[in-house]
Amino acid sequence: MNARRKIALVNVFFPPQAIGGATRVLADNIEVLAADYSDRFELVGFTSDFGRQPAYSIDVYAHRGFRVYRAGAPRRPHMDWIPRDQAMGDLFGEFLDFEKPDLVHFHCIQRLTGSVVEAARERGIPYMVTAHDAWWISDYQFLMDGKDIVYPEGHPDGTDPIHLPEGISLEESRERRGFLKGLLAGARDVLAVSEAFAGLYRRNGVANVSVNRNGLRPQSWLPRTPSRSGRLRIAHVGGMSHHKGYHLFKEALGGGRFGNLEALVVDLSRPHGYERQDEWEGTPVTFVGKCPQDRIAELYARMDVLVAPSLWPESFGLVTREAASAGVWVVASDMGAIGEDVRVGIDGNVVPVHSSDALASVFAEMDMHPDRYRAPVPPVELADVSVQVAKLAELYARHDLDGMRLTQVATDTTAKGTPA
DSSP states (O other): OOOSEEEEEEOSSOTTOOOSHHHHHHHHHHHHHHHHSTTTEEEEEEEEEESSSOTTOEEEEEETTEEEEEEEEOOOTTTTTOOOOHHHHHHHHHHHHHHOOSEEEEOOOTTTOTHHHHHHHHTTOOEEEEEOSSTTTOSSTTSBOTTOOBOTTOSGGGOOOSSOOTTOOHHHHHHHHHHHHHHHHTOSEEEESSHHHHHHHHHTTOOSEEEOOOOBOOOOOOOOOOOSSSSEEEEEOSOSSGGGTHHHHHHHHHTSOOTTEEEEEEETTSOTTOEEEEEETTEEEEEEEOOOGGGHHHHHTTOSEEEEOOSSOOSOOHHHHHHHHTTOEEEEESSTTTTTTOOBTTTEEEEOOSSSHHHHHHHHHHHHOHHHHHSOOOOOOOOBHHHHHHHHHHHHHSSOHHHHHHHHHHHHHHHTTOOO
């Protein structure tokens, strides 16, 4: 008899796919689980594939010695908003019936939809959820609508979005939020990756949320490579989307004549090895492609300052912590948790992001005193990923899972298909 408990890990993307911060967090968690807890837990993965295989087909591959099932996700309007997909739920149900996990740990499930959670609930399989973004509580995964209005508090007390997604009715919006919150209410654990994000979920009616703070993967950081131009290198690595504040970064750097600054921008749509040069009103700009996780130290060695001007209240902010750990000065948004570990004036700045003015002021100061920001910042103590995984291991092992399974079967048989 296998004494190990089988844990199904579910995320819209899965290693070795390196798409999004949640996938990176999951990859780090898996590395520690596989290395340190293989005697206690057997892992199996479920994820989506977008654009490479037919919708609802299944491919299976091996990652770190365990199976990962990859389901083809259909291309369609509002694909990251859709709350239910019965065909995907049925496919996931077949996976559950075959693998028979003791517990399912859901991470980001857009494209897979809440139907995969329903499939676990209908079978009485205990499940837990880690909330990496606002998908569960808002029509807007990153709390920013199509008119660039940010909802930093989500939609507490049942308030509705001012602007609904195009083609989505108010009734559909309310039904979606009620359905997904009902799935969270049925979870054995709902985890947020920071205190700030846990507070957001609580204010939006999710009472059963606790914190398992993201940790950093141990790295051997590289010494800073010298700048070829002698200018201070200001980097934006979070992607060029609006909610990441890329437009503010470009406005602030391009709006002034900075003789001592240059920019490094990571274009996540380009492959590793891509590089091109540009100029913003006299400021040199280098665009590079996305960086594999195993070469992330090389990326931080190419910058002196990391800028993370996110407009949405980030749940954690992995890049800001990594940068500080690598000795890089950090300029972070005052929204959410992205700047909560910044030691203002010691290793970074925290700035408002309602316009580019605050960033421009910081850049002007850096242009006048580049040597101050070129020097490595004082060492910072940040939690290791092993601490995060140790808590996960406690949660995976907690309670009598078989007893919970029987209790949930009795409960969910009557509630099957009914949104909470």
